[in-house]
């Protein structure tokens with residue numbers, strides 16, 4: 001079924017793969033970003049999500065000239081929110097926190113008050129704390145699952161965790177579906193040859209990411225399945241591929257790099273960052289294992 005989807009941050013690294021994927025599944029996607037994507041069949045709207053008025057305005061206006069013929073602007077079926085300052089060290093810590101938290105509040109508030117029934121937001125693996133920690137910070141357990149403790153110490157991860165609370169509260173009042181994706185480290189198709197041989201040679205460089213990765217196209221599949229799967233209420237999903245990015249047995253990685261962390265079963269090369277929930281509840285089936293693109 002064709003959906004009308006308002007997508008924020010579609011011009012970025014992840015969005016430029018997710019947006020065309022959604023378009024190719026037959027949906028009408030409107031990309032709301034500071035910068036245009038310029039993608040065939042996708043409408044661009046330049047907005048700043050930290051300005052609530054712009055977000056309400058964009059969600060209630062036409063997306064292109066063709067829509068004028070049909071009268072008033074049509075409502076959206078889903079909002080996918082990716083726009084953000086996507087990590088620390090891009091701007092000041094406080095600005096990262098401000099843009100991400102205020103922007104996310106604005107997007108969710110407008111979507112809920114305008115009657116949108118499905119919202120998917122980009123959170124991050126960083127909420128578990130290890131990624132941008134000072135020194136070494138152990139994850140709370142392995143494999144790392146959505147119910148485990150989240151006590152990050154950096155402004156970016158704090159902003160993402162704050163956004164999860166915002167989302168949970170809006171969901172509680174509205175009863176709509178809000179799905180949070182704790183996205184792992186994203187890779188575009190051309191990046192496998194560029195980076196993965198280095199990861200195999202020096203796995204320690206991937207420790208902060210709990211050795212995970214998510215292919216940008218597999219992330220698109222997860223978003224799409226989220227758009228199509230109704231009735232789950234508020235949910236948080238780790239979004240990652242099935243196996244680790246360093247081509248090592250999971251049990252060996254856990255023992256070598258996280259000796260003091262409580263451990264459950266870690267068969268084969270399974271990811272230490274569990275994607276079991278997104279496979280089980282959204283039916284995610286990975287298509288882009290790194291083994292298709294680079295020699296192990």
Ligand SMILES: NC(=O)C1=CN([C@@H]2O[C@H](COP(=O)(O)OP(=O)(O)OC[C@H]3O[C@@H](n4cnc5c(N)ncnc54)[C@H](O)[C@@H]3O)[C@@H](O)[C@H]2O)C=CC1
Pocket residue numbers: 008009010011012013014015032033034035047048049050081082083084085086087099103122123124125182183184185186187
């Ligand atoms: N790239 C990664 O490895 C990961 C990314 N994420 C999250 O996924 C989402 C997408 O990430 P990327 O595509 O890598 O980020 P990106 O930095 O490549 O793209 C973010 C997009 O948001 C837009 N944006 C920023 N501030 C805005 C504002 N005030 N108003 C409107 N648009 C604004 C930017 O113009 C950009 O196109 C982000 O929420 C990020 O935090 C989460 C985990 C991993």
Ligand SMILES: O=C(O)[C@H]1OC(=O)[C@H](O)[C@@H](O)[C@@H]1O
Pocket residue numbers: 086087123124125126131183184185186209
């Ligand atoms: O966008 C980015 O660069 C960062 O975003 C994130 O949220 C990821 O968790 C982290 O692995 C990336 O380094």
